[in-house]
Amino acid sequence: RKEVEQDPGPFNVPEGATVAFNCTYSNSASQSFFWYRQDCRKEPKLLMSVYSSGNEDGRFTAQLNRASQYISLLIRDSKLSDSATYLCVPGNTPLVFGKGTRLSVIA
């Protein structure tokens, strides 16, 4: 069974839109989660760490629902530069990456 399940997308949204990605995880013992973004042929970059029920950083909000074992990422006021693949990663060592969700923000 996969550690996480994410809709692969692509999500195609216009600039300024709000978009949300969901991620379900299988290991109920996972204590923390990370959202990474990865641009094509680049390294994964840490976007946000989630240790409790959620986290907010500017236009980005992550929410964790432990009872339902899912974590979401909300991006408000999408920018063209937000176009990337978004990866939900449980904090169990070693970090295991899935294929993520592709986002394309269109002008």
Add this chain to the structure above:
Amino acid sequence: EPEVTQTPSHQVTQMGQEVILRCVPISNHLYFYWYRQILGQKVEFLVSFYNNEISEKSEIFDDQFSVERPDGSNFTLKIRSTKLEDSAMYFCASSVGTQNSPLHFGNGTRLTVT
């Protein structure tokens, strides 16, 4: 902001040759990792390293692979006899702690085996 650095950015080698990929982790980090990503596929864990020894490795990390921390700053990945299927992006990463600590990745080395 401190970062993980990797060299070279691109390495082309012939099948059967040995390659060494180099990484300088963030200076106060204690845990080091190598991951790889074949084009179009997900990022895959290879090996983790702590206190001068391998702490965990995946089934990809077979006898062809080895890691070393030859001095206080470098962390290397050696592939002894490269195969065509070793062509991939290789990412080094480091973290302060282990469980529940995010990894910080370097820019990667693109390895092309011909």
